[in-house]
Structure formats: structure tokens, C-alpha cells
């Protein structure tokens with residue numbers, strides 16, 4: 242990377258020199274033609290040839306420098322984007338989800354693009370801007386130093402004025418960035434919160450904040466421009482070719498008329514003099530590009546330096562699908578524990594429900610299984626192996642996630658489902674879409690399975706969730722972490738989701754993050770969390786008999802309208818399967834639910850039909866919480 246860049250810079254420097262040579266040749270020719278001696282072809286044509294040859298060489302070398310710098314830039318962009326993508330892929334998921342998609346896009350696209358400007362263009366421009374004037378100045382000094390010095394005067398004055406204009410630029414630039422950020426924040430607040438602020442009649446309020454931010458920026462910018470306009474304009478004016486020519490001609494005329502200098506020498510100053518100060522005109526924008534390139538490089542380095550999830554030196558292979566948490570503690574900030582001393586055993590083929598008040602640590606516990614974070618103390622094992630020792634691809638082959646806020650990629654429907662198993666055939670994809678109750682909807686899309694999502698075509702929340710279920714089915718993980726689905730607006734869609742979840746849950750180990758108790762009353766184990774600790778654990782009836790925390794929560798939710806959430810369907814699917822063990826021939830799902838058999842046949846379990854007595858019951862006590870959850874990955 243460095244070697245091609247050095248080569249490009251060297252080529253550009255020679256090209257810049259060659260660009261000045263024709264002017265020098267013309268100046269020498271002018272001297273020869275006017276020095277009184279008889280003009281001969283031998284004294285003329287070699288100079289003309291030199292001018293033409295070096296002019297052509299300047300073009301060719303400049304072109305070659307551009308090709309080399311662009312190739313170097315291409316290699317840099319490719320390797321940077323690869324490194325960034327690989328690194329982002331190895332970051333803890335929580336870190337990635339903390340970063341906005343805008344920040345990732347900015348690093349991978351905008352910052353790499355800013356480096357393109359720097360590597361492919363700015364470095365060559367700066368090389369030309371330094372080389373050509375230096376060569377021109379050296380030549381003019383060889384012609385006549387007494388006129389070369391005044392030719393430098395406009396440049397010196399320009400630098401002085403430019404320095405005045407740039408005084409305090411660092412602080413001003415910081416203020417400029419802060420003012421821009423205020424506008425962005427107000428604009429984002431206005432755009433993203435528009436539904437909420439409008440609902441509460443505060444649309445005007447948010448709009449006013451945006452207007453205030455733009456007005457603040459406008460006032461700051463006007464002050465800044467007023468202060469810098471005069472010196473920066475003067476700096477640009479004094480280095481214009483006309484100003485430089487005037488200086489050279491005035492002093493040159495005096496030297497010529499006084500007989501101190503031959504008139505022919507003036508030609509060199511008239512032709513080459515303006516080159517000395519010309520770079521001043523673009524120095525501001527090139528400095529800006531250099532700064533932007535440096536800032537982009539810093540941001541990229543910071544991202545690449547963000548610690549990735551440690552990879553095991555000796556990768557472990559899980560033996561089975563039993564998940565166990567051993568004395569697990571976790572803290573987000575290193576001070577307060579979000580989870581403390583959690584011991585939990587998820588036996589194959591069982592349903593474990595996590596319940597508890599808001600903030601008790603349910604989602605945090607589920608996130609630890611996905612290695613969104615690593616435990617602070619204790620360990621989590623899958624099939625006897627610490628999940629930190631299991632390569633991530635292997636881990637996600639065993640543990641699947643169905644979360645509320647489904648992210649679909651801008652790719653075809655088939656490819657979105659195929660994320661579950663990249664080598665799946667088209668038939669596999671279709672089968673899983675059928676099992677996830679989304680096949681018919683996909684066929685109704687403009688290009689069926691080839692329809693690109695998130696371009697012109699968008700799916701509803703319920704449809705997206707069924708795609709994610711098809712994806713999970715395709716991956717065929719033995720363990721599923723399910724974040725209880727919130728109610729979907731369309732009851733038809735909700736029924737289909739329940740059916741899809743039933744299929745997904747059958748025979749697998751399930752960890753359900755439940756916000757509604759009624760949805761998980763039939764779970765094999767209900768784990769009650771409070772303030773990050775397990776305070777109770779057992780089956781529904783057992784916990785009710787114990788008359789403790791769970792019974793208290795249950796009573797608080799009794800008498801509410803029946804609930805039909807995804808978690809209910811999933812736990813019921815397990816329930817029906819488990820109950821069907823006595824009559825194993827009754828349903829394929831009954832076979833699948835055998836806790837001893839760890840394999841997971843994909844035959845659909847019967848969808849829940851009627852509400853069980855124990856299930857009738859709960860409304861969403863934490864609707865605000867559900868809203869927040871929906872915003873999470």
C-alpha cells in the first residue's frame with residue numbers, strides 16, 4: 242500500500258516538473274529570439290521539441306500517477322472494508338446494537354470514502370501544488386534574483402492574510418461541528434419522534450427546536466463569515482495571476498528601463514511568476530480534505546481498536562444441547578450487578594420461562610446466551626462447553642433467537658431465510674416458509690422468493706416475524722431463545738405467528754422471556770427474577786401453592802382478558818407435545834417433544850386451539866415496556 246502510494250507521489254512530482262518545463266522552454270526561446278542574434282532552426286526547434294515532449298510527458302505521468310493512486314486506493318478501500326466488516330462481526334453484539342446503523346454506515350462508507358479523496362486525489366494535488374511552484378521559483382531565481390524576490394511578495398502577503406483569516410479556526414470549527422450536531426439532533430428528534438410528538442400535540446414544539454437550532458447555526462455562521470471574509474478574500478485576491486503579474490511587471494519595468502536587466506528576461510517572470518502563488522487559491526480546500534481524511538482515519542482506527550469478543554484459543558465442541566448457567570453474574574457498568582449468582586439448567590426439550598418485574602434482568606439473561614455480552618462472573622455452558630470457548634457460528638447453530646424486533650436484510654426473501662443455513666436448497670427454504678406460515682404471502686409478492694425486501698417491498702411486523710421463524714427453522718437449532726411477541730395489530734397474522742411458533746418450539750429447548758404470566762403457565766419451569774436474582778423457581782401450580790412472589794404477581798394479573806401471544810403458543814405447543822407423550826402416535830410433535838430425544842423433527846405441532854383454563858387471563862401489564870422492547874434488537 243505504501244509503496245504504490247510513494248510511486249504515485251513520485252510520478253506526480255515528475256509530472257508537475259514536466260508541466261513547468263514547457264514554460265521554461267518558451268521563456269528561453271523568447272530570450273533567444275529577442276537577443277539580437279539571427280534566429281536559426283538549431284536554436285529554436287530543440288526548445289520547441291522539449292516544450293512539446295515535456296508537456297506530453299506531464300500528461301502521461303500525471304495519468305500514470307492517477308492510475309497508481311486509484312489502484313492503491315482501491316486496495317486500501319477493499320482491505321479496510323474487509324477488516325471493518327470482519328471486526329464488526331467479531332464485536333460483542335451489544336456493542337454493535339449500541340452503535341447506530343448510521344455510525345456503522347458512516348465508518349464503512351463515508352469514512353472510507355473520505356480516505357479515497359485523501360489517497361486518490363488530495364495527496365497528488367498537494368504534491369503538484371508543492372513541486373511546480375518550488376521548481377518555478379528556483380528557475381526564476383536563476384534568471385534574476387532581484388525580480389524573483391518581488392514575485393514572492395504576493396505569496397508572502399497571501400500567507401499572512403490567510404493566517405489572519407484562519408486565526409481561531411480550531412475553535413470555530415469545533416463550534417461549527419457542535420452547531421451542526423444540534424441541527425442533526427433536532428432534525429432526528431423531529432423525524433423519528435414525529436408520531437409521538439404529534440400524538441401529544443407537541444409537533445410544533447419539536448419543530449420549533451429544529452428551527453431554533455438552524456437559526457443558531459445561521460447566526461454563528463454569519464458572524465464567522467463576517468470576521469473571516471475580508472482577510473480570506475484579500476488573501477485570494479493578492480495571489481491571483483493578475484496581482485502577481487502586476488508586481489512582476491512593475492518591478493521588472495523599472496529594472497529593464499534602468500538597464501539593470503534585459504527585457505527578454507521579463508518573459509520568464511510573466512509566464513512562470515503566476516505559478517508561484519497559484520496554489521494559495523486551493524490551499525484552503527486541500528487542507529480541509531487533509532483534515533477530513535485524518536479525522537476519518539482516526540474514526541476507522543478507533544473502531545478497529547474496539548475490543549472484539551475474545552476468541553477461544555482451543556475451540557470447544559458442545560456435546561448435546563443442555564444449557565446451564567453456573568453462578569452467573571453480570572454488570573453493564575462494572576459497578577452494579579444486573580444479574581447476580583444465577584444458577585439455571587435448561588434441560589433439552591423443556592420450556593423455561595423468565596418472569597419478573599420490569600428491570601429484573603430477564604432480557605439481560607437472555608442476551609448473555611447470545612453472547613451480546615460476556616458474563617462478568619460464573620459461566621454459561623452449552624453441551625458442557627463454556628460458550629466463550631465455542632466459535633460463534635457453532636454457538637448460533639445450536640442456539641436460535643426469535644426476537645420481537647426482526648431485522649430483515651435488503652436482500653431477496655429467499656436469502657433472508659437462507660441466513661439460517663447458507664447452504665440450504667430452494668426446496669428447504671420453501672418448506673420452512675410453509676412451516677412458518679409465510680409461504681403463501683411470499684408467493685403473492687411481486688417476484689415471489691426473489692423479491693428484494695426493504696427496497697420497494699416491505700413486510701408487516703407479523704410477516705417479518707414469520708420470516709425470522711422460517712430462518713430459525715432452517716437453522717434447526719436445538720435451543721431457542723424467544724422474546725415474547727407483543728400483540729400484532731392483525732389478528733390473522735397473530736394466529737399464523739402462533740402456529741409458526743408452535744412448529745418452531747416443538748421438541749426444542751425453549752427459553753421464553755415472558756412479560757405476561759398467563760402465556761407461560763404451562764412451562765416446565767418458571768423462573769422468577771427480581772433485582773437480578775432468582776427469587777423463585779418451579780411449575781405454575783407449585784409456585785401458586787407456595788404463595789410467594791409468583792402467586793402475588795399471578796393474582797395481580799388474574800381476571801384480565803385472555804392473551805394470545807407468541808410465547809403462549811410456543812409453550813402450549815410444548816405442553817401439547819409433552820402431554821402427548823402417553824400417546825406418542827397421536828401427533829408427530831409428541832415424538833419431537835421427547836426430552837430424551839434431542840433431535841428436532843420439523844413436523845408441525847398442532848396449533849393451540851382453545852384457551853386452557855389456567856391460561857385465561859392476562860392483559861399486558863407493561864405495555865410501555867413492550868414498546869421499549871420493540872425498539873431493541
Ligand SMILES: Nc1ncnc2c1ncn2[C@@H]1O[C@H](COP(=O)(O)OP(=O)(O)OP(=O)(O)O)[C@@H](O)[C@H]1O
Nearest residue numbers: 573579597598599600601602603604605606866870
Ligand atoms: N444496555 C444497558 N446498559 C446499562 N444497563 C442496562 C442495559 N440494559 C438493561 N440495563 C439495566 O439492567 C437491568 C435489567 O434490565 P433488563 O432489561 O434485563 O430487565 P427486564 O427484566 O428484561 O426488564 P423489562 O421487563 O422491562 O424488559 C435494569 O436495571 C436495566 O436498567
